[in-house]
Amino acid sequence: MKQAIELIINGETHDLFVASNVTLVEAIRDNVGLLGTKVGCDMGTCGACTVLLEGKPILSCITLAVECNGKEITTIEGVSDGVTLSNLQEAFVRKGGVQCGFCTPGMILSGTALLKKNSKPKVDEVAKALEGNLCRCTGYNRIIDAVLDASVSTSHLQDQGEK
Amino acid sequence: MQAKIQTSQILNLPEFDYQTPASKKDAVGLLFSSGGDAIISAGGTDLIPNMKNGTIKPKALISLSRLSPEKESITADGALRLDALSTLSDIAESPLIKLKVPTLANAAFHVGGQQIRNRATLGGNLCQDTRCLYLNQSHGFQFVDACYKRGGDCCYPYPAEKRVCRSVFMSDTAPVLISLGAQLVILSNSGEKGVDINDFYTGDGLKPLKLGSAEMISAILIPPESQKMQCHFVKATPRGGLEFAMVSVAIALKIDGPDKKCGKARIAVGSINTSPLRAFKAEQEIVGHNLNEAIAAEVARKVADEVKALPHHGYSKGYLKQLVEVHTKRSLTAMIYPKEPLTHETSD
Ligand SMILES: Cc1cc2nc3c(=O)[nH]c(=O)nc-3n(C[C@H](O)[C@H](O)[C@H](O)COP(=O)(O)OP(=O)(O)OC[C@H]3O[C@@H](n4cnc5c(N)ncnc54)[C@H](O)[C@@H]3O)c2cc1C
Numbered sequence: 296m297k298q299a300i301e302l303i304i305n306g307e308t309h310d311l312f313v314a315s316n317v318t319l320v321e322a323i324r325d326n327v328g329l330l331g332t333k334v335g336c337d338m339g340t341c342g343a344c345t346v347l348l349e350g351k352p353i354l355s356c357i358t359l360a361v362e363c364n365g366k367e368i369t370t371i372e373g374v375s376d377g378v379t380l381s382n383l384q385e386a387f388v389r390k391g392g393v394q395c396g397f398c399t400p401g402m403i404l405s406g407t408a409l410l411k412k413n414s415k416p417k418v419d420e421v422a423k424a425l426e427g428n429l430c431r432c433t434g435y436n437r438i439i440d441a442v443l444d445a446s447v448s449t450s451h452l453q454d455q456g457e458k
Numbered sequence: 459m460q461a462k463i464q465t466s467q468i469l470n471l472p473e474f475d476y477q478t479p480a481s482k483k484d485a486v487g488l489l490f491s492s493g494g495d496a497i498i499s500a501g502g503t504d505l506i507p508n509m510k511n512g513t514i515k516p517k518a519l520i521s522l523s524r525l526s527p528e529k530e531s532i533t534a535d536g537a538l539r540l541d542a543l544s545t546l547s548d549i550a551e552s553p554l555i556k557l558k559v560p561t562l563a564n565a566a567f568h569v570g571g572q573q574i575r576n577r578a579t580l581g582g583n584l585c586q587d588t589r590c591l592y593l594n595q596s597h598g599f600q601f602v603d604a605c606y607k608r609g610g611d612c613c614y615p616y617p618a619e620k621r622v623c624r625s626v627f628m629s630d631t632a633p634v635l636i637s638l639g640a641q642l643v644i645l646s647n648s649g650e651k652g653v654d655i656n657d658f659y660t661g662d663g664l665k666p667l668k669l670g671s672a673e674m675i676s677a678i679l680i681p682p683e684s685q686k687m688q689c690h691f692v693k694a695t696p697r698g699g700l701e702f703a704m705v706s707v708a709i710a711l712k713i714d715g716p717d718k719k720c721g722k723a724r725i726a727v728g729s730i731n732t733s734p735l736r737a738f739k740a741e742q743e744i745v746g747h748n749l750n751e752a753i754a755a756e757v758a759r760k761v762a763d764e765v766k767a768l769p770h771h772g773y774s775k776g777y778l779k780q781l782v783e784v785h786t787k788r789s790l791t792a793m794i795y796p797k798e799p800l801t802h803e804t805s806d
Contacts, residue, residue, distance in 0.1 A: 298476075316471040334468060336468075337510065338596075339507050340700075351572075352573045354503075354577070357510075359476075359499075359521075362502070362521060405573070426700045427571015
């Protein structure tokens with residue numbers, strides 16, 4: 296049974312007609328065509344599909360698209376303006392927090408949500424906030440360094456505010 | 459809109475009807491009229507993976523996504539009332555819960571990762587399905603027949619037993635709520651009833667909850683006396699993040715006076731059997747004693763003897779028993795000597 300829903304993705308409203316068994320990540324990738332959000336395990340374990348729902352990180356592979364009707368979603372495409380990187384994205388580049396890149400969109404979204412809530416997190420708070428994002432390349436140290444590095448400056452808060 | 463490119467579906471989520479009632483009352487009404495074909499979806503963090511791997515195949519989902527949880531509050535008779543729809547993030551961050559029953563906030567904070575906690579609800583945590591290495595796999599990869607719980611005719615971990623399922627119940631909040639003597643408010647078409655959380659779990663892996671198909675948990679009540687007890691919760695995991703427990707231990711004690719006399723005790727152990735287990739006998743042994751390190755060691759041994767561990771997820775029975783003893787002893791010691799820096803909240 297298909298139904299009409301409205302997803303506000305990165306500030307833009309998308310009217311979709313989806314079946315109830317379509318997950319949010321399928322809607323984002325297949326219906327809307329934004330391919331930055333990754334599908335890793337498709338079971339809610341790896342965090343590659345992390346997006347922000349009303350500002351909070353959630354797993355789009357185990358969330359139904361119909362459950363998000365009328366809600367605001369931020370994907371990796373909405374973190375920066377497509378020209379300049381966000382503070383946290385720059386820190387990932389600076390600190391070598393990206394290797395194969397598959398986990399990176401999820402990491403950035405979990406990290407962005409953390410920094411918005413807690414602009415000066417401690418190492419263990421960063422690790423805790425990223426526990427739901429698995430990375431098979433970096434060994435996490437550089438990712439955690441990147442989030443800490445970005446937290447030194449809080450200009451990303453203004454970036455987010457403008458979105 | 460771009461053409462459908464289908465890059466995103468690894469696991470198939472079967473079709474189902476989907477309804478979004480405007481109240482809990484309407485939700486149980488829909489459950490009732492579905493005649494057992496429909497199931498509640500709260501955060502969906504347990505349900506959707508289980509539907510993807512084919513463990514459960516509901517014809518319809520009654521989604522609670524339109525309902526907002528009531529804020530936690532203290533009732534006229536002093537109980538702490540929690541809405542079953544509260545997310546685990548809400549529970550973990552609530553100042554009132556942190557003040558009154560910090561172990562519950564702690565347990566909620568150690569469920570999954572932040573993405574799970576932002577969606578997962580307390581009611582869903584208490585009603586999550588049991589788990590086993592076989593069950594929580596996608597069936598397509600396995601090329602084997604379905605087990606009893608999937609409607610088949612065998613059990614892989616326990617091949618000799620007939621029609622028994624020993625999948626393990628792994629909620630982190632259930633043992634804590636047992637230690638806190640919580641009451642569940644169960645809603646159905648015929649109204650609300652109170653159920654002691656001790657009586658909510660059946661111990662049958664095939665049907666772990668004593669919950670009718672047209673019933674739901676509406677709220678959770680924590681009595682005033684429990685809010686004054688000393689509490690402790692430990693979740694033992696191999697890595698310390700995004701994991702189900704190997705063993706969890708939740709303890710509430712009433713400790714009186716300079717002699718540290720134990721006036722009341724509740725000890726619950728999670729994740730080692732088909733339901734959370736309560737160490738009733740060991741509780742009797744500790745009540746009336748002046749607490750000290752020797753008592754902690756003795757009671758921990760008794761708890762480990764009393765609660766029977768099923769080997770699960772690769773952990774042997776003997777290892778789990780030892781974990782129960784060690785973590786019970788450390789918890790009790792931390793509670794008896796609260797100044798000591800011995801709070802193993804998540805241990806390695
Ligand atoms: C990667 C990952 C890690 C996880 N880690 C943990 C962990 O460490 N500890 C842990 O305990 N769990 C864990 N879980 C399991 C699950 O996320 C949690 O148990 C969660 O709290 C379930 O809540 P929910 O609201 O998402 O439930 P749902 O998935 O919506 O529902 C689960 C079940 O409960 C029923 N239900 C839901 N609400 C009610 C209600 N109010 N009344 C009656 N029945 C109801 C549903 O019908 C369904 O059968 C994990 C899951 C994943 C995917």
